[in-house]
Structures are given as structure tokens and as C-alpha cells.
Amino acid sequence: MPAPKGEGTLITTVMNNEIKIFCPATIANISCGFDVLGVALDSVGDEMVLRKTKEKGIRITKIEGQDLPLETDKNVAGASGLAFLDACSYDGGFEIEIYKNIKAGSGIGSSAASSAGAVWAMNELLNKPFSIHELVPFAMQGERLASGVAHADNVAPALFGGFTLVRSYDPLDVIPIPSPDALYATVIHPQIEIKTSDSRKILKTNISLENGIKQWGNVGGLVAGLFKNDYDLIGRSLEDHIIEPIRSILIPGFDDVKSAAINTGALGCGISGSGPSIFAFSKGENIAKKVAQAMKEVYENIEVDYEIHISKINTEGIREMAP
Numbered sequence: 001m002p003a004p005k006g007e008g009t010l011i012t013t014v015m016n017n018e019i020k021i022f023c024p025a026t027i028a029n030i031s032c033g034f035d036v037l038g039v040a041l042d043s044v045g046d047e048m049v050l051r052k053t054k055e056k057g058i059r060i061t062k063i064e065g066q067d068l069p070l071e072t073d074k075n076v077a078g079a080s081g082l083a084f085l086d087a088c089s090y091d092g093g094f095e096i097e098i099y100k101n102i103k104a105g106s107g108i109g110s111s112a113a114s115s116a117g118a119v120w121a122m123n124e125l126l127n128k129p130f131s132i133h134e135l136v137p138f139a140m141q142g143e144r145l146a147s148g149v150a151h152a153d154n155v156a157p158a159l160f161g162g163f164t165l166v167r168s169y170d171p172l173d174v175i176p177i178p179s180p181d182a183l184y185a186t187v188i189h190p191q192i193e194i195k196t197s198d199s200r201k202i203l204k205t206n207i208s209l210e211n212g213i214k215q216w217g218n219v220g221g222l223v224a225g226l227f228k229n230d231y232d233l234i235g236r237s238l239e240d241h242i243i244e245p246i247r248s249i250l251i252p253g254f255d256d257v258k259s260a261a262i263n264t265g266a267l268g269c270g271i272s273g274s275g276p277s278i279f280a281f282s283k284g285e286n287i288a289k290k291v292a293q294a295m296k297e298v299y300e301n302i303e304v305d306y307e308i309h310i311s312k313i314n315t316e317g318i319r320e321m322a323p
């Protein structure tokens with residue numbers, strides 16, 4: 001006898017109360033695109049665990065790996081999470097555990113990983129009330145707390161994966177950009193801390209028309225190179241005539257690392273975010289490894305400790321991990 005309509009087709013919605021996630025490190029600016037371009041890395045990142053609670057609000061219950069504030073309004077994950085909660089109709093709250101691998105003040109998006117991770121995970125736990133585009137402004141509130149400016153060039157690639165362009169901040173218009181398969185990043189992180197807020201204070205607020213022309217030519221060239229899988233064009237476009245000459249002075253051995261990377265075959269090399277990390281892009285993992293060795297040789301003669309990461313581009317952004 002056929003089952004009466006509706007029987008045997010019981011649909012249940014299983015909502016998880018807890019989620020563990022990987023939050024990628026990111027390279028912002030990418031030489032020519034100060035505050036507008038960014039890309040997510042695959043092999044470096046934080047982990048977070050978020051849990052729904054009946055109690056309203058956000059509690060940060062554990063932070064490992066870095067000495068960061070547990071108070072919700074002083075922590076970037078708390079600040080972005082509160083912006084998310086304010087905008088949705090959820091009646092409960094969240095607990096957050098943060099396991100940091102990305103050091104604060106490293107220039108590879110430490111605050112962005114926590115800010116974007118918090119809102120991405122909350123959105124998952126509530127069955128995605130918001131699109132990824134809609135999550136970006138919430139995550140930007142964490143960046144506002146960290147650096148005084150709500151820039152999106154780290155949180156956008158952390159959320160979307162791959163490369164992103166912030167075409168406009170007002171209104172916010174974030175464009176995900178494809179990444180060529182063989183593109184690898186090598187990042188050397190000198191173990192000194194440069195606060196983004198400090199490295200923004202030293203920048204000039206006016207630029208010459210001559211430098212503007214060079215810079216927007218390169219932004220267009222880089223975006224075109226990424227769409228066309230044109231590695232040479234990507235390399236030619238990795239120039240920064242405005243920010244690098246000022247900020248590179250804060251980074252020990254910057255010029256030597258850059259020359260060594262390019263002489264070894266890197267497509268280009270520049271400051272990662274607000275530094276002190278230095279990134280190079282290469283075509284293929286082999287060259288990326290040789291570039292790592294060349295960067296290492298420069299730093300052997302400098303009395304500053306360092307870490308080196310080699311990573312392919314992360315194209316999916318923040319992802320769920322097995323519990």
C-alpha cells in the first residue's frame with residue numbers, strides 16, 4: 001500500500017549548535033591596491049569554535065596563542081559579532097573560542113581572521129540569514145577596533161576566498177576576482193610587531209597625479225592579469241609608488257629581500273598589508289620554495305627572527321573543520 005502523502009518523506013532541519021572553523025591569513029594591498037585589494041592564503045590561519053547560547057550577547061571564553069582581550073567590546077571578534085547580532089533577529093547569543101596562529105601586528109590579517117571568522121560562523125549557526133556580501137560590513141567593525149579604520153581589504157578575501165577588490169567603500173562594493181591555479185605566495189614574517197594604526201599614521205594624505213597614474217594603471221593591470229591568467233602582467237603590475245617607499249623603511253632588509261625574491265624568479269614582491277611581513281608571488285610551488293630560500297638567506301645576515309610561509313591561494317575562504 002502506498003504511504004499516505006507526506007509519510008516517509010519527513011524533512012528535518014538539523015541545526016548545529018557548535019561549529020569549528022579555519023580562518024585564513026590574508027595579504028592586503030598587494031602592492032598597488034592600498035585598502036582595496038587583498039587575497040586569502042591557504043596554509044596559514046587561525047581556528048575558532050563558536051557555540052550558540054540561550055544567554056544573549058557574546059562571551060569570549062578562551063584565547064590561545066596570543067595575549068588578546070577577552071572582553072567582548074575590546075576584542076575584534078566580539079566587535080564584529082556584536083554588529084552581526086545587532087542586525088539580526090536571533091534571540092540568543094554565542095560563545096567564542098579563538099586559537100591564534102597568526103600573530104597580531106604581523107601584516108597577514110590577524111585581526112581580519114578573527115573578525116571575519118566570528119561573523120561567518122555565527123551566520124552558519126543561524127542557517128545563513130546573511131549573504132557573504134552582507135557579512136563584510138560586520139567584519140569591518142573588528143578592523144575599525146583594531147586599526148581605527150574599517151578597511152575591508154583583509155576581511156573580504158577571508159570571507160570570499162581568492163582575490164577581492166573593494167571597488168567602493170561608500171556604498172560598499174566588493175568584487176571577488178578569480179585566481180590563476182599556479183599562483184603561489186611566499187611570505188617572510190620578521191618577528192617584530194608593526195601596529196596597523198601606527199603604520200597608517202606615517203602615510204601622506206596627498207599623492208601626486210604622476211603617482212596616481214602609475215598606481216591605477218597597475219591596479220587595472222593586476223586585475224586584468226588575474227582574469228587572463230597572465231602571470232607576466234600580474235608581475236609587471238606588482239608595483240607600489242605610493243605606500244611602499246614610506247613603509248618599507250620600518251622593515252629590516254626590505255630592499256634586499258625584494259631584490260633576492262625577484263632575482264630568484266618571483267613575479268613580484270612587496271609589503272604584506274601594513275607590514276612587517278613581505279610577500280612575493282611566484283608561478284608554481286617550486287619557484288615559491290626557491291624564493292623562500294632566497295629570503296631566508298637575506299635574513300640569516302639580519303639579527304631579527306623570522307618565519308616563512310609558502311602557500312597556494314585559498315579560493316574558498318573561511319571553512320568548516322571537522323569537530
Ligand code: HSE
Pocket residue numbers: 028029034035036107109151153154196199200272273274
Ligand atoms: N590596507 C591596510 C593598510 C591593511 O595597509 O593599512 C592592513 O593590514
